[in-house]
Amino acid sequence: MEMRDTDTPDLFTGRMTFGYARVSTKAQDFGGQVEQLEAVGCNQVFAEKITARHQNRPELQKMLSKLRAGDVVIVTRLDRLARSTRDLLTLVEQIHEAGAGFKSLAEPWADTTTPAGKMVLTVFAGIAEFERALIKERTDIGRAEARKRGVYMGPPVKMTDDKKAALLELLASGKTPTEAARIFGIHRSTVYRIMIQEEKRKLNEKTS
Numbered sequence: 591m592e593m594r595d596t597d598t599p600d601l602f603t604g605r606m607t608f609g610y611a612r613v614s615t616k617a618q619d620f621g622g623q624v625e626q627l628e629a630v631g632c633n634q635v636f637a638e639k640i641t642a643r644h645q646n647r648p649e650l651q652k653m654l655s656k657l658r659a660g661d662v663v664i665v666t667r668l669d670r671l672a673r674s675t676r677d678l679l680t681l682v683e684q685i686h687e688a689g690a691g692f693k694s695l696a697e698p699w700a701d702t703t704t705p706a707g708k709m710v711l712t713v714f715a716g717i718a719e720f721e722r723a724l725i726k727e728r729t730d731i732g733r734a735e736a737r738k739r740g741v742y743m744g745p746p747v748k749m750t751d752d753k754k755a756a757l758l759e760l761l762a763s764g765k766t767p768t769e770a771a772r773i774f775g776i777h778r779s780t781v782y783r784i785m786i787q788e789e790k791r792k793l794n795e796k797t798s
Contacts, residue, residue: 605660608653609635612670623666626695632664643673659689662703667696676722679715738772749776754784761785 609627611620620637627635634656638649650671653663663685665671671694672678682702685692691703701707749757753774760770767781774781 607632607662609664610653611635611637613639614641626666627664657688657690661690663690663692665694668694668700675718679718757784758788
């Protein structure tokens with residue numbers, strides 16, 4: 591839903607100021623947001639009723655496609671634009687690549703039209719990248735520790751008859767179930783299950 595479509599740039603700067611308003615449900619009203627955005631001089635306000643989880647937000651995409659160098663995007667609060675720090679930084683970078691600025695009315699520090707605002711968002715981007723690196727490092731360490739314990743993390747490995755035979759030969763050579771699980775990239779419980787199946791097969795052969 592596009593509102594107040596004057597499409598008239600600022601007479602002195604030639605730039606457009608776009609506002610973006612969003613609510614999550616149809617029962618909610620974004621009138622308050624629109625009023626605030628119009629009060630600060632937005633030439634066009636794009637508003638939609640959709641959750642921030644949706645990747646495809648038509649009004650947001652329509653607004654982004656209109657951006658030109660020198661334009662400014664304004665939101666009443668950051669959570670109206672993005673649902674996470676990573677999402678926010680991605681959208682702000684997209685706005686920046688168009689040569690436009692971004693600001694939030696409720697969070698004055700989030701203002702890329704000022705040197706201080708640019709610095710704060712740059713720091714945020716650095717923190718977000720640092721957090722992603724930490725998560726990856728912890729995940730890698732966790733996987734390595736799991737493999738040492740014979741716990742396989744990832745898609746299930748299909749154990750064909752040939753692989754089962756090779757596994758049983760490995761166990762017969764003296765390898766422990768934990769070592770065999772690590773070598774074959776499977777969970778230790780899978781090794782025990784194959785061992786039990788083999789014992790049952792041998793027992794059936796004896797009784798038949």
